Amino acid sequence: MYFMASSEDYKKSIGYYKHVSLFWTDLLSLMSSRPHSLLSTGPLRKFGVNAKKVNTEMIEINQELAEFNARLSEYYKQLTDTWNEAQKQFNKKVPEIPTDTEHLDSTKRIWIDIFENYFTRLFDSPEFAENFGKMVSSELELAKHWNNIISLMMESANMPTKKEIDELYKELHLLRKRVAKLEKIASIGGSANGK
Amino acid sequence: MESELKIDPRIIEEFLQINKNILDAPKLVAAPDEISLEMTPYDVVYSEGKMRLLHFNSDKQKQVRTPLLIAYALINRYHILDIHPQKSWVRNMLDQGLDVYMIDWGTPTKMDRYLGFDDYVNSYMDNCVDFILNESSVEKVSLQGYCTGGTLATVYTALHPNKIKNLVLTAPVIDGSKDSTVVANLAKHMDVDKMVDVIGNMPPEFMYYVFSILKPFEQGLEKYVQFFKNIHNKEYVENFIRVEKWLSDTPPIPGELFREWVKNVYQENLLIRNQMNVAGKVVDLKNISMPVFTQVAVGDHLVSPECSMPIHYAVSTEDKTLRIYATGHVGMIASSFSQKRVLPELGQWLKERSEK
Numbered sequence: 148m149y150f151m152a153s154s155e156d157y158k159k160s161i162g163y164y165k166h167v168s169l170f171w172t173d174l175l176s177l178m179s180s181r182p183h184s185l186l187s188t189g190p191l192r193k194f195g196v197n198a199k200k201v202n203t204e205m206i207e208i209n210q211e212l213a214e215f216n217a218r219l220s221e222y223y224k225q226l227t228d229t230w231n232e233a234q235k236q237f238n239k240k241v242p243e244i245p246t247d248t249e250h251l252d253s254t255k256r257i258w259i260d261i262f263e264n265y266f267t268r269l270f271d272s273p274e275f276a277e278n279f280g281k282m283v284s285s286e287l288e289l290a291k292h293w294n295n296i297i298s299l300m301m302e303s304a305n306m307p308t309k310k311e312i313d314e315l316y317k318e319l320h321l322l323r324k325r326v327a328k329l330e331k332i333a334s335i336g337g338s339a340n341g342k
Numbered sequence: 343m344e345s346e347l348k349i350d351p352r353i354i355e356e357f358l359q360i361n362k363n364i365l366d367a368p369k370l371v372a373a374p375d376e377i378s379l380e381m382t383p384y385d386v387v388y389s390e391g392k393m394r395l396l397h398f399n400s401d402k403q404k405q406v407r408t409p410l411l412i413a414y415a416l417i418n419r420y421h422i423l424d425i426h427p428q429k430s431w432v433r434n435m436l437d438q439g440l441d442v443y444m445i446d447w448g449t450p451t452k453m454d455r456y457l458g459f460d461d462y463v464n465s466y467m468d469n470c471v472d473f474i475l476n477e478s479s480v481e482k483v484s485l486q487g488y489c490t491g492g493t494l495a496t497v498y499t500a501l502h503p504n505k506i507k508n509l510v511l512t513a514p515v516i517d518g519s520k521d522s523t524v525v526a527n528l529a530k531h532m533d534v535d536k537m538v539d540v541i542g543n544m545p546p547e548f549m550y551y552v553f554s555i556l557k558p559f560e561q562g563l564e565k566y567v568q569f570f571k572n573i574h575n576k577e578y579v580e581n582f583i584r585v586e587k588w589l590s591d592t593p594p595i596p597g598e599l600f601r602e603w604v605k606n607v608y609q610e611n612l613l614i615r616n617q618m619n620v621a622g623k624v625v626d627l628k629n630i631s632m633p634v635f636t637q638v639a640v641g642d643h644l645v646s647p648e649c650s651m652p653i654h655y656a657v658s659t660e661d662k663t664l665r666i667y668a669t670g671h672v673g674m675i676a677s678s679f680s681q682k683r684v685l686p687e688l689g690q691w692l693k694e695r696s697e698k
Contacts, residue, residue, distance in 0.1 A: 247350040259559045270524040270555045273531070280531035287533070287540045294540065313455075313542075320456035323391075327465060 157213045165206040172199055197299040204292045204299070211288045218282035225275055233265035363573040371579050374587040379421035382432050384444075388473045391457075392448030395470045396420075398432055405439025408507050408696035409478050411470060412444040413498075415489035416595050416603075417549060420446050421588050422676050423488070426581055429676045431685065438689035440696075443474055443483075445491075449593040455542040458598035459497060459606075460621040467498045471505050482507035482632075484692055488675060489513050489645060493607060496653060497620060500629045508695050509630060510688065511653060512637045513645045513671055518608035521649035523642075525552055529608040538601045543594035550592065556643055585672075614652050630657040633695045637684060641670040663691060 240261070241254050269275050298308035307315075388395040412432075414420040423431040423444065435442050445467065450457065474483050485506050487495025492514020499506045518526055537544065554562060572578045595603075605612075612618040618625040636654045638647040647666060654664040665687060669679050 246348055246353070248352040248356060251350075251353060255564075259564055262559045263557060266555070266558055267524070271522070271527055273527070276527045276531035279528060280533060284533045284536055287536045291540045312452075316453050317456050319453065324461070324465075 158210060161206070161210050161213065165203075165210070168206060169203065172202065193303050193305075197303050200299050201296055204296050208289060208292045211285055211292065215282065215285040215289060218278055218285055221278045222282055225269060225278065229265050229269045230262075233262045236265070237261050360567075360570050363570045367570065367573055370573055371583060374583055374590070377583060377587065379419075379425070379584060379587060379591075381421075381424045381427065381430060382436070387443075387477070388470060390466060390469060392450055392454065393466045393470075394446045394448060395473060396444045396446055398424075398436055398442045398444070400436035400442075402437055402439055404441055406441075406693055406696035406698055407478065407480055408482065408484050408692075409441040409443055409474050409480065410435060410484045410486060410510075410692065411474060412442065413467065413485065413487040413491040413495045414445060414447065415491045416447060416494075416599070417490060417592065418588060419591050419593065420444055421591070422585075422672065425584050425588060425676045429581070429678065429681060431675050431680065434681055434685040435689065438685070438693070440689065440692065441478065443470070445470055447593070450543055450596045451594075452542050455538075455597040457596040459494075459602050462494055462599060463498045463501060464621055467494065468502060468505075471498075471502070475505065480697060481505075482697075484508040484510065484696060486510035486512065487514055489671070490515050490603065492516070492650070493603065493613070496613070496627070496630070497618070497625050499632075500625045500627055501620065501623060503629045503631060506632055507697070508633045508635070508692060510635045510637070510692070511650070513639060513642055513674060514636070514650050514653060515607055515645050516656075517611065517614040517649050517652040519611045519614075520646070520652065521608070522646045523644060523649075524556055525644055526608055526646075526649065528552060529604050532604060534601050534604040534609070538597040542597045544597065544600040545594055546592035553589070585676075614656060616656075627653070627656040628658040631659050633661040633691075634659050634663070635688065635691050636662070636664045637667065637674060637688070638665070639667050639669045639671060639674040641668070641673070644671040661695075 237258055241257060245251055245254055294309055298310060301308045383399045384396040385399065386394045387397045412420075412423065414423065424433065427433060432442055432444065447462075447466075471483055471485075475481065482505055485495050485499060485508070487493070487510070489512070492511045493516065495509065495511060496514060496516065499509050515521070518529070569579065569582050572582075606618045607613050613625060614627070616624065616626050616628070634654070634657050636650065638650045640647060642650075651664065654662055665684075667674055667679070667684060669677065669684075674680055674684055
């Protein structure tokens with residue numbers, strides 16, 4: 148609960164920081180007639196414009212980090228709690244570690260079985276899958292912002308962005324399909340004509 | 343004050359022996375990178391994009407004319423079906439007089455992210471089947487699908503039933519709602535759209551994570567302890583390294599295919615309800631009217647038997663066989679057990695239903 152509350156506070160303060168940062172960046176830009184445009188020309192002018200977008204992405208990364216950290220903490224908590232419960236169960240079953248080789252082997256087997264059961268139960272639970280799914284989702288959000296930053300850099304350098312390359316892949320994929328279809332039609336036509 | 347800790351000297355001896363084995367290991371075992379997983383010789387008879395169609399060579403007399411096409415899974419590579427001469431699925435089928443082809447899906451790159459079920463089933467698989475029909479001068483082939491390859495084989499057969507003589511499904515992923523494995527649990531809670539939109543193909547790292555939580559203590563710890571304990575057992579370590587190498591060879595899965603697979607099979611469960619759509623056509627499992635042989639393993643922790651078995655009841659054929667084996671997902675295809683039980687039964691079943 149305490150963690151959730153502090154995570155909420157963190158989100159609020161980041162949100163406030165984002166608002167203040169954007170407010171002053173925009174206002175100063177308007178007030179000074181976009182000073183970066185005076186200082187920069189050509190591709191660098193584009194970078195000057197994109198710099199604000201990079202700033203926004205960075206702030207949003209911080210917002211996402213709060214969510215990711217909360218999910219990651221929950222993930223480790225689930226693992227630690229399960230480990231402790233399994234260890235308790237093991238201690239109950241084997242109060243004293245044997246010192247002869249035969250019993251030590253069977254003790255190891257008991258340890259593995261207990262831990263395997265407890266952890267499989269955890270990984271099979273909807274609580275684990277839900278938190279894990281959200282953790283991966285927040286990681287993907289971070290990756291998305293990172294991709295956006297890289298794309299802005301690429302755009303500033305007048306190079307193709309990820310989005311543009313994806314469009315190319317899609318176009319290529321559709322073209323391949325069309326060619327395959329046409330080849331099939333041509334081969335049917337070819338054999339029908341006795342060629 | 344004197345305290346005495348009584349420890350069996352054999353424990354210390356065993357501990358020292360394992361330490362010695364660890365030091366000796368590099369002298370006794372080849373590094374995974376130094377070995378090749380290629381076993382039974384084959385010819386690449388057809389290829390399209392990254393996909394290759396392999397035709398295995400055999401010196402055995404063919405007993406049936408109907409060739410067997412194996413659609414391997416989307417996870418890891420086909421080598422597990424030919425991992426060791428004494429445990430090879432492919433070699434066993436060849437020795438039983440069958441003509442064996444296999445689809446190697448290859449390693450998709452970012453360029454392949456838009457490949458979906460339509461491309462895999464209606465292009466890759468259909469072109470492979472057409473090629474074999476032409477090569478072998480037969481009208482139909484026997485099709486076997488393993489794991490997610492079973493899902494593809496099921497979809498293919500439902501869409502192209504006139505080209506399939508017999509359908510063999512080995513641990514197929516069919517009814518996601520009934521799958522009780524960790525894999526299904528994670529798949530049901532995954533934001534697959536976001537994953538594909540942000541990173542494109544499903545990365546191997548994600549699969550490694552899933553594998554690592556399947557049996558973390560048995561597979562992550564005990565397996566390696568046993569490896570070092572048995573370091574002087576040549577056959578054991580050779581097989582161990584081969585399987586380990588196979589496990590670590592995980593190609594990415596094309597983004598669109600992964601999206602369709604997770605949604606249609608695990609999240610919305612459309613395949614078993616005859617509501618899955620591929621290139622505008624409904625995949626109706628009732629179209630599967632040829633003989634069907636389904637193989638499941640009770641100890642399967644990747645695809646639970648409850649997930650595979652519904653296909654046995656969903657198809658329209660009268661000639662159907664369901665076999666439940668007391669083994670695991672890999673044990674069913676690459677073990678001494680599969681050589682003694684699973685393969686002889688399958689070979690017999692196929693020979694009885696193939697063109698002579």
